[in-house]
Amino acid sequence: MDDSKTINQTRRGVLIGGALGATAAALPLAGAQAAGQGAPAQTPAPVTGKVTLRVNGQPRELALDTRTTLLDALREHLHLTGTKKGCDQGQCGACTVLVDGRRINSCLSLAIMHDGAEITTIEGMGTPDKLHPMQAAFVKHDGFQCGYCTPGQICSAVAVIDEIRQGIPSHVTGDLNVKPLLSVEEIRERMSGNICRCGAYSNIIDAIAEVGGVKP
Numbered sequence: 001m002d003d004s005k006t007i008n009q010t011r012r013g014v015l016i017g018g019a020l021g022a023t024a025a026a027l028p029l030a031g032a033q034a035a036g037q038g039a040p041a042q043t044p045a046p047v048t049g050k051v052t053l054r055v056n057g058q059p060r061e062l063a064l065d066t067r068t069t070l071l072d073a074l075r076e077h078l079h080l081t082g083t084k085k086g087c088d089q090g091q092c093g094a095c096t097v098l099v100d101g102r103r104i105n106s107c108l109s110l111a112i113m114h115d116g117a118e119i120t121t122i123e124g125m126g127t128p129d130k131l132h133p134m135q136a137a138f139v140k141h142d143g144f145q146c147g148y149c150t151p152g153q154i155c156s157a158v159a160v161i162d163e164i165r166q167g168i169p170s171h172v173t174g175d176l177n178v179k180p181l182l183s184v185e186e187i188r189e190r191m192s193g194n195i196c197r198c199g200a201y202s203n204i205i206d207a208i209a210e211v212g213g214v215k216p
Contacts, residue, residue, distance in 0.1 A: 051115045055080070056124030066112050070104075071095045073111035074121060082122035082151045086195075093194035096152035096159075097121050103159035105193075122151035125158070134158050137207035145198030153194050157208045160190040164212070182212045 046065040053060050055078060062077055071088075074080045074097070083106060086094030090108040097106045098120040126132035134154050137143070144150040163170075164186055167179040172189040180186055187208050196204065 049112050051112050053111070053114060053117060053119050055119045056121060062111070064111055066110070068111050069107055070097070070099075070109045070111045070114060070119075071106035074106065074119070080121050080123050084148055084151060086149070086152075091195070092149070092152075093156060094149050094152040096155045096194065098155055098159060101159075101162065103156050120155070122155060125154060132158070133211050134207065137211050138204070141203045141207040141210070143200055143204040143207040145196075145200050149194065149196050149198075153191070153196065153204055156191060156194045157204070157211070160187060160208065161212045163190065182214050184209060184214060187212070187214070 046067070048063055049066050050061060050063050053062070053073075055074070060078060062073060064073060064077065068077075071083060071085060074083050075085065083097055084094040085107065086092035088107050090105040093105065095106045096103050099114055099117050101118070126135050131139070132154070134157050138150065138154060143153070161182065164180050164182045169176050169180055170186055170189045172185050173180045184205060187205055191204065191208070
């Protein structure tokens with residue numbers, strides 16, 4: 001027999017066998033799909049839970065999907081839209097709020113985790129007629145441009161001064177056995193998690209330094 005014919009027949013057999021194998025593998029899947037026609041998949045109902053928050057001094061009770069972030073609870077359920085959704089990944093700081101006096105990225109924390117907690121948002125910092133000292137300093141030093149990051153910047157700045165006064169160290173604190181000083185270096189380090197895409201950083205530092213009593 002001609003060798004070329006033998007090779008061609010062998011190749012043909014391999015191709016036919018492969019096609020038959022693929023068809024056989026697909027048949028059970030096709031049958032399962034056909035059997036499932038007319039029975040649409042059902043999404044299970046979300047698990048909900050009650051959470052009570054004290055927001056800006058006011059008790060608020062919510063029934064939430066347990067997957068709801070604190071950020072979405074504030075913005076979508078309580079309509080406190082001063083707290084901004086930036087990256088939604090905890091990297092920009094636009095969603096910073098104070099929880100029991102400490103700053104957190106509210107986009108990374110579930111609301112259900114803070115049942116009974118005291119929440120302070122930018123709306124609770126001051127009013128147009130009576131600004132918080134940090135708000136007034138941001139206005140004075142032009143510490144904002146587009147203003148989108150400003151609520152998170154101000155909440156974080158208030159917490160920064162409190163952290164230093166409590167003696168909580170940072171990565172630039174030279175001696176962990178000594179209470180950190182309120183300095184420009186400490187402020188810069190502690191505010192590094194709050195991004196200003198407009199680049200108003202020097203003005204923000206000036207505003208925080210003034211409220212803290214530091215000369216930049």
